[in-house]
Amino acid sequence: MGLLVPSFLWLLSLLAVIIVFYLFRKQFDKTRVPSTFLWNQVIEEWQASKWWKKLQQNLLFYLQLLFIILIVFALARPFVTTDRLSGETGAVVLDTSATMSAGDGETKFDQAKKEVLDLIDTLGDDQSLTMVTSGAVPTMIFAKETDKRKMKKIVEELSVTYEEENIQEAISLALSYIANQQGSVYVFSDDVKKNEVSEVQHQVVVNNIGGEVKNLSLRTFGVKNNQATATVKNEMPEASTVSVSVYSEDEALIEAKNEKVNSGESFTFQFDGLPEGTYFKAQIKNEDDYKVDNTLYTFSEVEATPQVYLAGDVSPFIKRAITLLGYDPVTLSIEGDSFSYPEREDAIYVLNGVAREDWPETGGILLFSPMIQDFNGYEVKEKIELEKTLMSKDQAVLEYVSMEDVYLNAAYPTSIPLEPIVTSGDTPVLLSGKLEGRPMMFASFDIEDSDWPLHPSFPIFIQNAIQYVSEDQHFLGSYSPGQTIDLPYSSTTKGAVLEDSKGSHLGDLSTDEWSQAAPYQPDLYTIVEERTDGFQEKRFIVTLPSNERSPISSESFALGEETTAVTESGKIEWWYVLAGLGLLILLIEWEVYRRGHAF
Amino acid sequence: MTLLSPQFLQRLPKHRIQTAIVAKGTHRGERKSTKLGTSLEFSDYRLYSPGDDLRQIDWNAYARTKRHYIKRFMDEQELLISIYLDSTSSVMLDKGKREYAQALAVAFGYMGLCGDDRVCLHPVGDKIPSFPFRKGRAYSTKLLNYVTSLNHIEERATQSFMKDVVRKLPKKTGISIVISDLMEPLDEIQFTLKRLQAQKQQVRLVQVLSEEEVNPSYKGDLKLIDSESSTETNVSMSKNVLRSYQKRFESHQHDLAQFCSERGISFVTCSTSETIDNVVFRDFRRKGWIL
Numbered sequence: 001m002g003l004l005v006p007s008f009l010w011l012l013s014l015l016a017v018i019i020v021f022y023l024f025r026k027q028f029d030k031t032r033v034p035s036t037f038l039w040n041q042v043i044e045e046w047q048a049s050k051w052w053k054k055l056q057q058n059l060l061f062y063l064q065l066l067f068i069i070l071i072v073f074a075l076a077r078p079f080v081t082t083d084r085l086s087g088e089t090g091a092v093v094l095d096t097s098a099t100m101s102a103g104d105g106e107t108k109f110d111q112a113k114k115e116v117l118d119l120i121d122t123l124g125d126d127q128s129l130t131m132v133t134s135g136a137v138p139t140m141i142f143a144k145e146t147d148k149r150k151m152k153k154i155v156e157e158l159s160v161t162y163e164e165e166n167i168q169e170a171i172s173l174a175l176s177y178i179a180n181q182q183g184s185v186y187v188f189s190d191d192v193k194k195n196e197v198s199e200v201q202h203q204v205v206v207n208n209i210g211g212e213v214k215n216l217s218l219r220t221f222g223v224k225n226n227q228a229t230a231t232v233k234n235e236m237p238e239a240s241t242v243s244v245s246v247y248s249e250d251e252a253l254i255e256a257k258n259e260k261v262n263s264g265e266s267f268t269f270q271f272d273g274l275p276e277g278t279y280f281k282a283q284i285k286n287e288d289d290y291k292v293d294n295t296l297y298t299f300s301e302v303e304a305t306p307q308v309y310l311a312g313d314v315s316p317f318i319k320r321a322i323t324l325l326g327y328d329p330v331t332l333s334i335e336g337d338s339f340s341y342p343e344r345e346d347a348i349y350v351l352n353g354v355a356r357e358d359w360p361e362t363g364g365i366l367l368f369s370p371m372i373q374d375f376n377g378y379e380v381k382e383k384i385e386l387e388k389t390l391m392s393k394d395q396a397v398l399e400y401v402s403m404e405d406v407y408l409n410a411a412y413p414t415s416i417p418l419e420p421i422v423t424s425g426d427t428p429v430l431l432s433g434k435l436e437g438r439p440m441m442f443a444s445f446d447i448e449d450s451d452w453p454l455h456p457s458f459p460i461f462i463q464n465a466i467q468y469v470s471e472d473q474h475f476l477g478s479y480s481p482g483q484t485i486d487l488p489y490s491s492t493t494k495g496a497v498l499e500d501s502k503g504s505h506l507g508d509l510s511t512d513e514w515s516q517a518a519p520y521q522p523d524l525y526t527i528v529e530e531r532t533d534g535f536q537e538k539r540f541i542v543t544l545p546s547n548e549r550s551p552i553s554s555e556s557f558a559l560g561e562e563t564t565a566v567t568e569s570g571k572i573e574w575w576y577v578l579a580g581l582g583l584l585i586l587l588i589e590w591e592v593y594r595r596g597h598a599f
Numbered sequence: 600m601t602l603l604s605p606q607f608l609q610r611l612p613k614h615r616i617q618t619a620i621v622a623k624g625t626h627r628g629e630r631k632s633t634k635l636g637t638s639l640e641f642s643d644y645r646l647y648s649p650g651d652d653l654r655q656i657d658w659n660a661y662a663r664t665k666r667h668y669i670k671r672f673m674d675e676q677e678l679l680i681s682i683y684l685d686s687t688s689s690v691m692l693d694k695g696k697r698e699y700a701q702a703l704a705v706a707f708g709y710m711g712l713c714g715d716d717r718v719c720l721h722p723v724g725d726k727i728p729s730f731p732f733r734k735g736r737a738y739s740t741k742l743l744n745y746v747t748s749l750n751h752i753e754e755r756a757t758q759s760f761m762k763d764v765v766r767k768l769p770k771k772t773g774i775s776i777v778i779s780d781l782m783e784p785l786d787e788i789q790f791t792l793k794r795l796q797a798q799k800q801q802v803r804l805v806q807v808l809s810e811e812e813v814n815p816s817y818k819g820d821l822k823l824i825d826s827e828s829s830t831e832t833n834v835s836m837s838k839n840v841l842r843s844y845q846k847r848f849e850s851h852q853h854d855l856a857q858f859c860s861e862r863g864i865s866f867v868t869c870s871t872s873e874t875i876d877n878v879v880f881r882d883f884r885r886k887g888w889i890l
Contacts, residue, residue, distance in 0.1 A: 028821055028822035028833045028834075029820065029821050030821075030822045030824060031817070031821045031822065031824065032824045032826055033692075033811075033824065033825070033826065034688070034689040034692050034693055034812065034826050035689045035782035035825060035827065036823050036825040036830060037783065037784070037825075038782065038847050038848055038851065039834055039844065040830075041847045042840060043832060043834060045843060
């Protein structure tokens with residue numbers, strides 16, 4: 001035994017209504033009166049009055065008829081057909097790119113959401129809907145869903161991701177869900193052209209939402225040598241006086257400039273004599289419909305990616321790997337008896353066979369082939385042959401690097417006070433940690449003694465190692481919304497939190513994960529790292545993708561034949577409306593009956 | 600004695616119950632009779648015819664006229680007053696109404712006894728035996744006590760007042776004073792009053808009503824229980840219902856008044872909101888019931 005639709009058991013709550021009815025039923029207070037002689041006459045007269053009696057009797061009669069009719073029709077399960085969505089299923093592609101956040105008052109994205117909700121409302125009971133958002137990577141929100149309430153709830157919670165839209169991929173993803181069925185693809189975006197979707201086999205209905213958007217766009221902002229340049233483009237239909245302000249890192253206004261810019265033209269503002277600062281902010285003060293592109297942050301001079309310097313006889317394998325990783329390594333020459341190290345704090349040095357006394361003063365060090373020497377408490381001994389296979393510790397720097405497969409012939413035993421992360425028996429092979437307050441990766445072997453460079457894990461290790469030793473980097477660079485950020489945490493990091501430019505706490509970051517998806521909202525973010533020796537701040541910028549800076553709208557259109565061959569239009573059953581009305585009638589009837597007997 | 604104030608009681612003997620009917624009693628009273636009798640009041644002379652009482656010959660008249668005249672005097676006789684006091688639950692339930700009705704009954708009885716009339720009181724609906732015909736001022740206090748004794752809470756006969764009255768019809772000519780709320784079907788009232796009149800009674804009808812009966816102020820949904828028959832009536836009070844009640848009430852009063860005027864019955868309605876003094880010394884006097 002079982003119940004087919006147990007959800008209808010909620011109707012049991014009607015029992016409560018009935019009980020309430022019972023509790024609040026007409027109660028007559030008993031009153032002794034000398035004589036009811038006249039009262040009886042009154043009541044008789046009341047009941048005898050024709051219109052009342054007739055109405056009362058007929059009302060019951062009509063109500064009963066109405067009730068029966070309603071119930072019969074409800075049992076006949078009436079339905080209405082909806083013509084909006086034809087076919088068995090449909091797919092919605094919703095653009096969540098930055099330009100969808102444009103709009104005067106109501107954003108385009110809100111309008112699009114409303115239209116999607118309308119579409120869900122007109123869905124027939126047998127029709128399913130698939131929804132895909134077109135971020136940088138198309139995301140399936142729900143597939144072949146029929147539960148309208150669930151769908152609506154999910155749609156209500158969607159928000160703009162500021163990514164660059166990828167409509168074509170999103171449509172392909174959506175199509176893969178409705179491939180074998182009849183249905184159309186509904187695209188809600190702002191700037192989809194016909195040629196973008198012309199190859200789709202199904203019917204495609206493109207809703208390009210929004211009209212003209214008045215926009216002033218801050219295209220570029222850069223600072224160098226206490227000079228700042230900011231390029232503004234006027235995308236308004238008329239000329240406009242643009243006001244650009246530059247702020248320092250503590251949100252203090254440094255300078256504001258006004259300039260009249262003609263429609264469709266760009267203008268570059270120059271700001272001279274900027275004070276010292278790590279980053280600056282430029283902002284358009286004018287009111288426009290697209291707010292996201294009005295603010296830009298930039299770091300002063302400091303390059304976001306660390307500079308890699310090579311010193312000593314660095315193996316070509318290592319050079320090659322570093323170059324492959326996108327760094328532009330600089331090979332340092334020997335001046336006198338030492339290397340000419342640049343005076344940069346964010347530099348990373350790859351050393352090969354460099355004696356301790358020749359190491360640079362600052363910066364991270366990745367060292368191969370240590371010199372055999374004894375230096376202030378630690379020593380590097382003669383190379384010995386290794387007999388045991390390499391064992392690696394579970395360290396973030398060794399993520400995706402499997403040392404067990406690597407062959408290593410010999411290593412220099414060392415007593416350097418670093419944490420061994422790869423060992424062969426008791427012999428440390430790879431050590432990491434902080435030496436005299438700066439990060440260091442110490443490989444106590446010659447690269448020629450190993451087949452490691454031939455493994456695919458080698459460049460990964462080099463990347464991890466560079467990240468590791470460049471951990472004191474304060475500026476992580478610029479990212480697109482949702483892009484992956486590499487976060488080289490120190491081994492002393494206890495925890496990290498993410499804050500936006502206003503200093504509001506956005507969430508804790510897991511220090512086990514060395515990569516993190518950037519937030520979607522364009523802004524300047526700060527990662528506050530808590531270490532055993534204090535706090536450290538790292539900043540990064542999330543900027544709009546370049547082709548999301550102009551919110552342009554195109555015409556809406558529909559392509560492809562509507563699948564009318566075996567059109568099965570959507571059906572929405574509404575028997576429950578009738579059943580509900582019937583129930584109401586029943587209650588009214590009851591009340592009428594009850595009143596009828598009160599007199 | 601809380602029914603009547605001492606002042607009121609003191610005023611009562613100064614008044615007498617007036618009636619148009621001529622007393623036809625067997626006992627001597629203070630009322631003029633149609634018969635010639637032995638009172639001090641001179642009536643007329645009549646020529647002596649053989650057989651007349653020799654003692655009644657007026658010798659002074661004989662001296663003047665040399666004819667035998669018989670001097671005749673008016674006879675003074677007593678009046679029979681029957682008081683029918685409604686003692687059914689409908690009157691007894693409401694204290695104000697009950698005391699009002701009893702006070703009126705006492706007032707009539709007191710006046711009658713002080714006026715040397717013969718008075719009886721029937722507490723109709725009560726199981727207590729009636730106050731039988733008594734004459735003389737001496738009984739006035741007894742009457743008061745008797746009426747006070749009617750205030751018991753024992754069960755009462757459920758017969759309707761008017762039907763009970765019929766069982767206790769007086770046998771001789773006199774005045775019948777009926778004190779009731781008259782909340783009964785009109786035909787029953789009519790039937791009883793006709794029977795009273797048929798017994799050569801001059802009927803005086805006093806209706807005692809409580810304020811709640813004249814202007815009901817009930818609210819909400821009420822289950823009205825009849826005090827006599829215990830029948831229940833559910834009424835949802837509303838302006839319309841109250842208005843309808845008042846219409847019915849006025850119509851009932853109108854029918855009563857009309858019937859009384861047709862049958863020559865004197866009819867007074869009094870509400871408990873009026874003072875006893877006003878009713879007795881103003882309304883009853885105006886009606887010519889008392890002098």
